Amino acid sequence: MxxxxxxxxxxxxxxxxxxxxxxxxxxxxxxxxxTAVLPQMQTLLQGFRKHNKPIVHIVRIYxxxxxxxxxxxxxxxxxxxxVLIENTPGCxxxxxxxxxxxxxxxxxxxxxxxxxxxxxxxxxxxxPRWGAFYQTPLDAHLxxxxxxxxxxxxxxxxxxxxxxxxxxxxxxxxxxLVEDAVSGLYPIGLTEMKNIGVFLMKSSDVLARILS
Numbered sequence: 001m002x003x004x005x006x007x008x009x010x011x012x013x014x015x016x017x018x019x020x021x022x023x024x025x026x027x028x029x030x031x032x033x034x035t036a037v038l039p040q041m042q043t044l045l046q047g048f049r050k051h052n053k054p055i056v057h058i059v060r061i062y063x064x065x066x067x068x069x070x071x072x073x074x075x076x077x078x079x080x081x082x083v084l085i086e087n088t089p090g091c092x093x094x095x096x097x098x099x100x101x102x103x104x105x106x107x108x109x110x111x112x113x114x115x116x117x118x119x120x121x122x123x124x125x126x127x128p129r130w131g132a133f134y135q136t137p138l139d140a141h142l143x144x145x146x147x148x149x150x151x152x153x154x155x156x157x158x159x160x161x162x163x164x165x166x167x168x169x170x171x172x173x174x175x176x177l178v179e180d181a182v183s184g185l186y187p188i189g190l191t192e193m194k195n196i197g198v199f200l201m202k203s204s205d206v207l208a209r210i211l212s
Contacts, residue, residue, distance in 0.1 A: 005197035007174050009209040013054040013147045014044060017132065017154030017161045017182075019097055020059060022083050022090035029083040029090075033183035034155040040181040040203040041153050042096040047207045048121075049099065054145050055122040058132045058154070058164070060084050061091055061111055068111075068128055086111065093124075115141060132164035139171060149174040151206060153181040157189055169196050178203050 022028050025035040048055050062069045062084050066077030077083070084091050086107045093105070099119045106116045110126035115137055117123050127136050142150070150173045152161055161182055168175055175198045179185055193200060 002197075005174055005199070007149045007151075007176050007199055007209075009149065009212075011146060011148040012151055012176075012210070013056055013142055013145065013149075014048045014151045015132065015153065015164070016041060016045075016055070016057045016097060017152065017164060018058060018060050018156070019094050019154045020084060020090065021092050021094055023155050024094060027090060028081075031156045031183055037153070037155075037181050037183055038094060038096040040178070044151070044153060044178065044181060044203050044206060045097060045099075047210050049119075051210055052121055053210065054142075054147060056138065056141070057093060057097065057118075057122075057124045058127050058136075058138070058160070059091075059093065059105065059110065059124060060160075061086050061105070061107060061126050063111070070129060113137065127160075130160050130163035131167040132160070133167040133171065142173075147173075149176065151176045151178060153178045153203075155182070156184040157182050157186070158184050162189070162192070165193070165198060166196070169198070175199065176201050176206065178206055 023031040023034050062077050063086055066074050069077045099122055103118050109116050115123050115125055125136050125138055132138050150168050154161055177193050177198050177200055179200050181203050
């Protein structure tokens, strides 16, 4: 094993990317495969909570006027597309991810760039673009917890998880992509990840390491 990239499961955080209600099956911004990976994500979250390991939910929130939307989506949101819009039910985290059913996004706090704490070791962070580290407090938060290894799950591999993983690699984190807990993962994506030193693991294998 290569000590520079081998995951350290004594110093891990679980990252969920953009797994919000609007992207689930039958919803306005449906991302195929996202609903299908919810059970694995839920099981991972339960394991991390049980063992008091840090969890970070990364979310996308569009303001109603579209002013903070990516350029490729701005016109659509400005014209009234109701996807991931602040203070709407579809913007909320998928129910399966919640530590408690009463948890909801504090849109004002998140959009201001602050971290929303939902339990002792679990937070939510808003990202304004594809990558979870771009103009967010994520790196500072992880460093404050002495995290060396990131476990990535969520929606949708070609866009936000992939970009976030590259950003994490640039910051010298050790990285695991949970291949059965991320939507949109394609065969060449596995090669892309291996080529930059990312470990590919099943959710059951990650849990086994956490529990050991």
